[in-house]
Amino acid sequence: MTLYDIIFYLFALITIGSAMLVVTTKNIVHAAFALLLTFFGVAGIYVLLAADFLAIVQIMVYVGGILVLIIFGVMLTNKITSVEIKTGTLNVLTASIVIGVFMGLVVSIMVWTGWYSMPAPIPATTAYGLGETLISDYALIFELLAMLLLIALVGAASIARREKESL
């Protein structure tokens, strides 16, 4: 077991452990904190896979943006902190059957697939390649992305505005 493996399993442990905490904890802000750790663990695994730009984007967008939004949402919902939120266990049998089948599927794919690996040069940074493809091959996609974000912005803002009027 090399140092690389040890660090990989460390990050994997952080990710899975905190993800477990997210779904099991009763306190919703604790869940948000555990989610922070989960995103971190995933970012660490991205770094180990030499996807440096993706790792930073993971932290900037998920940790810096989406989680802030989630926490704001949690805090906005008044009294959510004083009420004990109990998510009861329902439909245990159905759920375990579905999960069991799905788990078996994933594990069987994992075991029976022949995994080939070949050495590939690690790029200095993936950001250059990304920029080049964004401008040349995917220039239209790049602009459409901007349009998509514009639509998301307008939509999100108008939904939030209507809620405000009804309050």
Place this chain on the structure above:
Amino acid sequence: MSIMEIVVITLIKIVAILSVFLLSVAYSVYFERKIASWAQNRVGPNRVGWNGLLQPFADVFKLLLKEDIVPEASNKPLHTLAPFIALLVAFSTYAVIPFGPEVELFGYKINLVVADVNIGILYVLAFTSIAVYGITFAGWSSGSKYSLLGGIRSSAQMISYEVSMGFSVGGVILLAESLSPVKIVEAQHGWMWNAIIQPIGFITFLVSSFAETNRLPFDLPEAEPELVGGYHTEYSSMKFAGFFLAEYANMIISSALITTLYLGGWQNPLVDIFHIQGGWAVAMQVGAFMIKIALLLFFFIWVRWSLPRFRYDQLMNLGWKVMFPLALLNIIWVAVLIMVFKI
């Protein structure tokens, strides 16, 4: 170089940087109190040591020996974690900021930076966005109205200015064609400082850093007339010291970042003018870096003791309606500049 040598050199660099950094954080508190007293025509700290020079240590030991009060209404795990996050995030950013050129020491080529990460600038931005959590969790977990209001205000303020900060950095990347702080400093050779080429970006970044560090005139999260102590109302002892030190650490980090991105980092034009070489050149370059940081630090403190606090709507207007369009304008300006002059 063998892997062992790299590890040892890195460890030495990290320990050296952490200790210098901690010392400068402690002394920036002293620096601030002295400048405040000077601005208000007072004497300032002058009892502990010569001219009060040992005051920072006395303060730290005092806070260390104080009782740690965790209110009954608070959420204990998060209450302890919040100052931890704040302080750790403040430290971590320093790993990628270069404080000097590559030097040869005892036959080793040593880069005067802990880690020359290829996407260092994004790393800094990412960690700045994590800094929100220390304050938000502190505000939420304290179980106090003042803390909660301070925490919410602060997170909204920080994310608002983060956008203009990101766009300002865009202009720097356009010119340097790199995300590595080392390359960005090298691109600003001589007088090609980004502050001169793109003054608008410099100003938007500077103002955004003030907002990100929660310094006056942007210190609404801890506005004492209305919120007592803001997000750290319920903190005492070493945990309070954690937030206190994090504020000054963030100030030094911001100064270092502004220096790196806009004021040429360790570049010292005098070295080229007088053709200085060898050890003296390196000393002058590292010295230039420190002087630039000290001047910016002085500016931070000077502004705090000169300007009144903004109202919250003024703060948000400045962030979204002034800084954001200016930062966009800056990117277009740099893009046009590159088109026309082919720099």
Place this chain on the structure above:
Amino acid sequence: MLMLTEFGKVFIFILLGAIFVTIAIIAAKLVSPNRPTHEKLLTYECGENPVGSPWVKFNIRFYVVALIFLIFDVEVVLLFPWALVYKGFGIFGFLTGIIFLVILGLGMAYEWRKGDLEWARPHPIPPELDKVLSKKE
């Protein structure tokens, strides 16, 4: 491997920072006195006993700001790869970027026009001097 060792150095740096902060907090726990009383552990509220829930309701605008921020954050992230390779693409790269920025600006203009960026302003009623004077007489 070079890339990974640079990130490895950052990892060591963060680890050492974490150890330092932990030591500081544990040291404070060991040397500081600990004599809690009920009065001492009350939430601070200007000397009075705290009233009501500490988790007060706040303005929905904070949420709207976070929403707007999220969108622009993604746009910043998309803009960085463009800025990185901009010099090599000449006029084409310029146009790509400008169109992107204009679409961005449109979103901003919409928010501005619709008043999503407005915050509640204070409406102070300044006391009028002659009224105050006439009351006194």
